Amino acid sequence: MHDEDSMMLNCRTVALEADELLRGEVSPLRAARLRLHILICGNCRRHVANLRALSELLDGHGNEADSGRALEELESGVLEALKEGGGSKVVALVGRDAAQSRDESLAFQENTGERLLRESIPDEERVQQVLREVREFVGYIPPHFRVYAQHPGMLEANWAKMRAVVKDGILPHRLREAIAILVSHDNGCDYCVRAHGQVLLDLGVNEEVIERMKQDVMAGDLPLKERALLVVAREANRDPHGASEERIALARKAGASDLEILEALGVMEIYTSINKFIDTLGIPLEA
Template sequence: MSRISLVDSPADDVSTAVFAEIEQELGDVPNFFRAYANHPGLLSANWEKYKALMVHGCLSPRLKQAVALVVAADNHCDYSIARHSTLLQELGVDPKEVLLIRTNPDHAHFGSKDHAILELARHANLDPYNHAERLVAAAREQGARDDEILEAIGVMEMITGFTKFIEVMAVPPD
C-alpha cells in the first residue's frame, strides 16, 4: 500500500498542465508522477528533468532506458525495473536482451561507446568515488562526447533519486 496518495485529477493549474504534457509525451501519467503531484513545484521540476533527459537529449532512447534499467536493478526497485523493462520492449528490444541488460549488462548487445557510457553510469551509481577518472577516460576513448557523458550521469542520478522516492513512499506499479 502506498504511503502517499496518488493524484488522479489535480486541483491546481501547475499539476494540471504538467499532467497534460506528461500524457502527451508518454501516453499516460505514471504513478510516481501522480505521487509527486502532491507537491506541484516538485512535480514540475521532476518532469522538466525527466523530459530533458529521457524525452530529449543526445543519447539514444535505448541507451537511456538501459542506464535506467541497470540503475533500477542495482537499487533493487521493482517498480522501476518493471517500468524500464517495458519501455525497452516498447522500443523493440527483445525480452531476452532486456533481461541481459538488467542482469549482466557487460554482455548486452551495445557498441563499444555505448558499453563504456553504460559502465560509467552504472559505476557512478554503485561506487562514485572509485575509478571514475578511468571510466570517464575510457568513455572518451570510445568516442563519447562530454554532453553524452553528462546525460548518462544525469539519467543515473535522476533514476537513483526516483528509485529511492518510489521505495520510501511505496508507490504502486502502474
C-alpha cells in the same frame, strides 16, 4: 486468561489489552511483557500514553500535558515490571518480541504511496499543464507523477529535469531506457525494472538480452560507445567514489563526448532518485 508463556505479543494484542494494563487488571508477568512491547514499539507507546492521558482527562484528573508524562511513566515502569514478573523469564522473550513488534508496527502502517494516489490531483493550471506534457511524452501519467502532483513545486522541478535530460536529450532512447533499468535493478526497485523493461521490449530488445545486460553490461548488443556510457552510469550509481574517472576516460576513448557523459550521469541521477522515492513510499506500478 492469557497464555503468558507462549503468546507472541503484537501491536493488535497490545491495543486490545491496553485498557486492562492501565487499570492494573493483568498479572505482573503479563504487564511486564506488555510494557516491554510498548517500550520497543514507538507506535504502541504513543497509543497507550495517549490512551492514559485521555482517560485521565475524561475522569477530570488530567490535562493535555499528561500525554508526555504518561509516556515517560510507561518507559520507567518496565524495570519495576521486570522485578515483579520474574525478570529472567521476561528478558528471555525480549529478542523474540522485538522482531515481532517491528514487523507488526510496519504491518499496521498505511501505505503512504497508495494513500497519496487516492488524493485528488490539484486543479491548479500549472499542475495540469505538467501532467498534460507527461501524458503526451509517456502515453499515460505514471503513478509517481501523480504523487508528485500533491506538491506542485516538486512536480514542476522533476518534470523540468526529466524533460531536459530524458525527453529532449541527445542520447538514444534505447540507451536511456537501458540506463534506467540497470540503475533500477541495482537499486532493487522492482517497479522501475518492470516499467523500463517493458519499454525496452517495445523498442525491440528481447528479454534474454535485457537479462544478460543486467548481469554484464558488455554482454549487450549496443554499440561500444553506448555500452561504455552504460558502464559509467552503472558504476556511478554503485560507487561514485570508485574508479569513475577511469570509466569516463574509457567512454571518451570509445567516442563519447563530455555532453553525452554528462547526460548519461543525469539519466542515472534521475532514476536513482525516482527509485528511492517510489520504494520509500511504496508506490504501486499499477494504479
